[in-house]
Amino acid sequence: MALPLHATTGEKIWYYAFRTICGLIFFFLIAPIIVVIPLSFNAVPFFTFTEAMLTFDPAGYSLKWYQDFFTDLNWQGAVKNSFIIAVFSTLIATALGTVAALGLSRPEMPARTMIMGILISPMIVPLIIAAAGMFFFYSDIGLASTHIGVILAHAAMGTPFVVITVTATLVGFDHSLTRAAAMLGANPTRTFFKVIVPLILPGVISGALFAFVTSFDEVVVVRFVGSYQQRTIPWAMFSGLREQISPTILAVATLLVILSVLMLTTVELLRRRSDRIRGIDQ
Amino acid sequence: MTDSPPPLVRFENIQKSYDGRILVVKDLNLNVAQGEFLTMLGPSGSGKTTCLMMLAGFEPATHGEIFLKDQPINRVPPHKRGIGMVFQNYALFPHMTVAENLSFPLEVRKMDKPERERRINRALEMVQLGEFGDRRPAQLSGGQAQRVAVARALVFDPDLVLMDEPLGALDKNLREQMQYEIKHIHENLGVTVVYVTHDQSEALTMSNRIAVFNDGVIQQLAPPEDLYEKPLNAFVANFIGENNRLLGRITGVNGDSCTVDVDGGGSVVANSINIGGEGARTTLSLRPERVAINPEPGSLPNIFDANVEELIYLGDHIRTRVAVCGHDDFVVKIPNSSHHASLEVGNSVKVGWNVEDCRALDSSD
Numbered sequence: 001m002a003l004p005l006h007a008t009t010g011e012k013i014w015y016y017a018f019r020t021i022c023g024l025i026f027f028f029l030i031a032p033i034i035v036v037i038p039l040s041f042n043a044v045p046f047f048t049f050t051e052a053m054l055t056f057d058p059a060g061y062s063l064k065w066y067q068d069f070f071t072d073l074n075w076q077g078a079v080k081n082s083f084i085i086a087v088f089s090t091l092i093a094t095a096l097g098t099v100a101a102l103g104l105s106r107p108e109m110p111a112r113t114m115i116m117g118i119l120i121s122p123m124i125v126p127l128i129i130a131a132a133g134m135f136f137f138y139s140d141i142g143l144a145s146t147h148i149g150v151i152l153a154h155a156a157m158g159t160p161f162v163v164i165t166v167t168a169t170l171v172g173f174d175h176s177l178t179r180a181a182a183m184l185g186a187n188p189t190r191t192f193f194k195v196i197v198p199l200i201l202p203g204v205i206s207g208a209l210f211a212f213v214t215s216f217d218e219v220v221v222v223r224f225v226g227s228y229q230q231r232t233i234p235w236a237m238f239s240g241l242r243e244q245i246s247p248t249i250l251a252v253a254t255l256l257v258i259l260s261v262l263m264l265t266t267v268e269l270l271r272r273r274s275d276r277i278r279g280i281d282q
Numbered sequence: 283m284t285d286s287p288p289p290l291v292r293f294e295n296i297q298k299s300y301d302g303r304i305l306v307v308k309d310l311n312l313n314v315a316q317g318e319f320l321t322m323l324g325p326s327g328s329g330k331t332t333c334l335m336m337l338a339g340f341e342p343a344t345h346g347e348i349f350l351k352d353q354p355i356n357r358v359p360p361h362k363r364g365i366g367m368v369f370q371n372y373a374l375f376p377h378m379t380v381a382e383n384l385s386f387p388l389e390v391r392k393m394d395k396p397e398r399e400r401r402i403n404r405a406l407e408m409v410q411l412g413e414f415g416d417r418r419p420a421q422l423s424g425g426q427a428q429r430v431a432v433a434r435a436l437v438f439d440p441d442l443v444l445m446d447e448p449l450g451a452l453d454k455n456l457r458e459q460m461q462y463e464i465k466h467i468h469e470n471l472g473v474t475v476v477y478v479t480h481d482q483s484e485a486l487t488m489s490n491r492i493a494v495f496n497d498g499v500i501q502q503l504a505p506p507e508d509l510y511e512k513p514l515n516a517f518v519a520n521f522i523g524e525n526n527r528l529l530g531r532i533t534g535v536n537g538d539s540c541t542v543d544v545d546g547g548g549s550v551v552a553n554s555i556n557i558g559g560e561g562a563r564t565t566l567s568l569r570p571e572r573v574a575i576n577p578e579p580g581s582l583p584n585i586f587d588a589n590v591e592e593l594i595y596l597g598d599h600i601r602t603r604v605a606v607c608g609h610d611d612f613v614v615k616i617p618n619s620s621h622h623a624s625l626e627v628g629n630s631v632k633v634g635w636n637v638e639d640c641r642a643l644d645s646s647d
Binding site: 195199 | 377
């Protein structure tokens, strides 16, 4: 989008102003995340840059907060819980969300908009209200302060992402493919696993990723529904911020940023690979 | 039709309605013989595709029963009917290679690997795509994709193959070439084909018999020659090939022929096919190539004065529009032979035709 030769002075000014504004917006979004990374290598237990850090004195830096994270049983328990809860709630959300999206994409399905609205309501209802509601409901049926309770709560929150991404994939889905599979002798189950699933897989994977991230960085619901036994990484960070302000939290934050970047990259590569296999080269 | 070998497919009193009020297929009875190439031809909304979908199993019949090899199939789901099908948009699985697409129906049928490979190779050879097994559907041209679709519908040796406007997405030259290929595949394999199209030249090229659909009813079921030469009603006469229509009233019936007073003036002797009694309205149908320009006086029973309105040069023939008997949309095809009549717009000429070539049919209005 180079500047055309006939651009007026006003257009030239706007051209550079536009770029500056965009740059500032990106800076505003990314700076708070980036700034955490050097701070996590702080040698002293403060959340600010020390003089030694600013002069790039090696003595100002240390890995001790990372060491703390990897040896502390409180943090290690949180890591374990986070992964268990995120993996299982993602599996449930992905399975339910995919099936729901497939059902909702059928033209003969009655009350589609209403059901869709109910399914994606966990995204819209204020989290604190959903969390309080879940707390009372789960307490009554004995699921409060259990891993299963937190997993189910996170699955309900992750499902809308899967419904939305899979529905988007199904918009371009050629339904004569399922008819073709039937005419070739495949029963509905085989058609589902051999034809439908491979084709909607990109939507399923990105929905699953959203569901995973939703569970992985969720703190409100887990504080209501869970207890110390179900503490996840965000739960432990939240407690850490209130009780003992330690740069270990910054080390954890840095590791989470790296994990998120890795996950997004993996999914994007997978998506490109599946597009290439299907011959949808851009 | 005599049923010496039992028909492969039998539609018995089939009715279909989508909304419970309007019948899109009205009391259809149709037999498809073993090895036959039967085309369902008709304008859109005539019920032909609905019939195909009922045979495939994607639409239930509202009333009546369809038999495949004498077995009622109304309650058999599509995947258990064992029918091959070619779809208009090819419907190849985009995530599989050509060979994997062809292998799909064979794996469903639990064939072992050598047998699958043998059949896949044979099917690809049949459609002249032997080298294309490793390609993905997105890497194929339209014609190649449609060939793969045909190969996939035939690779598991079904007795019956359905084709739903399979050439609709191809350009004209490719379409004609594919028509011959499908025709030859049908002849070589002896498979029964039920083909749906709205393109009459496609139907005439390939079919053993054509069922002309209109308004949910088969208007005529006949071999291509009969459909063109001996249409039984005004709709078929008009739908198949080019046709001159003269509207009029019957003034006398004499055995096989009748006399008709044409609305714009003139009395025509016609072949009575599908008419009411004296005084009834009728549509006279006359093919443009059966009209003679300036015949010898007395050589033909019907000779009229005409005025040349328009001449269109089409290479092999000259399409001449004349005004005759008060109809100015009367077309005559003059073959471009070495001594054809040379006409100019505005010339007065005589046109004439035989009794047999002028068919008196039902009044279409």
